[in-house]
Amino acid sequence: xxxxxxxRRVDQLVTKVNxxxxxxxxxLIRLSIDPAELLPPEPAEVRAIREALLSGNKMKAIQLxxxxxxxxxxxxxxxxxxxxxx
Numbered sequence: 001x002x003x004x005x006x007x008r009r010v011d012q013l014v015t016k017v018n019x020x021x022x023x024x025x026x027x028l029i030r031l032s033i034d035p036a037e038l039l040p041p042e043p044a045e046v047r048a049i050r051e052a053l054l055s056g057n058k059m060k061a062i063q064l065x066x067x068x069x070x071x072x073x074x075x076x077x078x079x080x081x082x083x084x085x086x
Contacts, residue, residue, distance in 0.1 A: 049080075062080060
């Protein structure tokens with residue numbers, strides 16, 4: 001499979017996933033099911049990291065992330081930047 005075929009296949013799969021997500025949303029609406037009921041609750045540790053980020057305390061978020069995942073400072077910082085969309 002060459003690169004062009006690969007990207008076409010990825011695009012096809014993305015289209016299928018989007019279609020399935022739309023169908024799932026329509027099904028949940030039709031059955032009067034709140035999608036939030038289907039999602040597992042966010043773990044307290046992850047919520048603490050997110051709250052530290054939202055309050056502007058990035059140092060605390062890095063400490064919490066490192067403690068939870070056992071990674072170095074740079075990896076934690078990169079992960080938190082990704083969480084913030086940077």
